[in-house]
Ligand SMILES: *[C@@H]1O[C@H](CO)[C@@H](O)[C@H](O)[C@H]1NC(C)=O
Ligand SMILES: *[C@@H]1O[C@H](CO)[C@@H](O)[C@H](O)[C@H]1NC(C)=O
Ligand SMILES: *[C@@H]1O[C@H](CO)[C@@H](O)[C@H](O)[C@H]1NC(C)=O
């Protein structure tokens with residue numbers, strides 16, 4: 298209930314003459330749905346699958362007919378501004394399920410998403426008022442939390458490399474990494490100066506419902522972690538032989554040699570843990586642990602929750618947040634799903650370089666397959682429970698949005714709401730200060746922002 302578009306923003310938007318539909322808000326009760334009038338003639342997808350490159354899309358193109366809801370190649374819609382290699386949005390004949398390929402890394406993801414949800418062509422063709430955006434991609438996986446073929450549903454996406462960086466050979470002797478957050482003088486601290494995209498938090502109740510669906514459950518009722526409904530993911534002997542190399546890992550002295558990488562040695566499963574976004578395709582134990590620490594420090598979680606590393610999720614979510622503010626999409630309907638295709642750090646017997654470039658980890662096809670195995674259950678669940686659950690929407694109980702409180706409410710991380718808890722008004726009038734200091738990038742954030750942090 299904390300995702301509250303400020304009334305100010307709504308009132309201001311009313312002065313716009315716009316063909317856009319009203320976006321249903323999470324605080325509206327089911328009978329308050331007077332507005333999900335699908336704009337006449339527009340395609341109103343129930344699910345938009347978001348992939349980053351061809352193979353990630355191909356598994357959906359090849360497999361979707363299995364669900365009996367049609368093929369994604371029945372409608373190809375050209376939108377200006379999409380990636381040059383992927384200029385079409387693909388949809389089933391009914392338009393209930395669509396798919397777009399963004400291109401890889403942060404710039405492609407943000408540019409293509411902006412064309413997909415905010416572009417003039419998209420506005421003429423699509424009504425995203427009740428659309429679920431399902432990020433379906435492969436990723437690097439943290440062997441402390443998952444393994445090759447594991448599928449994770451994230452609550453947080455953290456733009457972990459958005460920091461100062463010193464080459465490790467140039468850093469002070471007592472630093473554990475060359476990365477330090479903006480405004481700080483030591484690694485491992487949360488930033489005191491923000492760009493806004495550092496942490497994005499999605500609707501946890503929806504995440505939990507998607508988790509339940511992906512495990513083969515009904516998805517209704519949020520996130521029972523119970524195991525009775527569990528349906529396994531695909532596994533593969535070649536991936537199993539690589540993950541077995543992690544069996545030799547031991548914990549720090551005195552921990553009875555507990556294997557810190559025990560999760561890496563188990564068969565793949567569906568997980569709830571978080572996603573790191575970095576343009577830099579980093580690899581190895583030190584960078585991975587540094588960004589594990591970054592994720593923990595920036596989100597304020599008690600435990601390590603970083604399990605997947607990719608190059609797009611923060612960008613996709615930031616554009617959905619902008620689209621929400623522009624009343625073109627509902628940020629509360631974003632689902633971030635990643636499957637591990639490779640480990641972010643080597644097993645103990647191998648150097649980081651051997652692990653990254655010389656030895657095949659054999660997780661690629663398995664991860665692609667499991668985006669389908671888990672993702673198709675999510676899509677099927679959304680379609681089959683549309684009238685009762687997913688059409689009206691699952692209201693978030695957690696804070697939802699960015700580090701600035703742009704959608705309303707106060708984040709539990711970052712500088713606190715810079716909009717006084719009211720969210721960003723269309724004309725900027727609710728900004729109370731604190732997002733950008735007057736003294737350049739080293740300025741401390743927080744004065745007058747009314748938030749903790
Ligand atoms: C859509 O594009 C795909 C290739 O990406 C093609 O195979 C398919 O026939 C096209 N569908 C239509 C209806 O033109
Ligand atoms: C490193 O050492 C310097 C000088 O003693 C000290 O001021 C600083 O706090 C230390 N930094 C860390 C990260 O331990
Ligand atoms: C991660 O944090 C732990 C605990 O503060 C610290 O011991 C470790 O050196 C950090 N790792 C890196 C690579 O910064």
Ligand SMILES: *[C@@H]1O[C@H](CO)[C@@H](O)[C@H](O)[C@H]1NC(C)=O
Pocket residue numbers: 531532533662663666
């Ligand atoms: C992926 O799925 C295809 C089609 O079902 C199957 O032929 C292939 O063996 C699977 N590969 C892995 C590694 O799971």
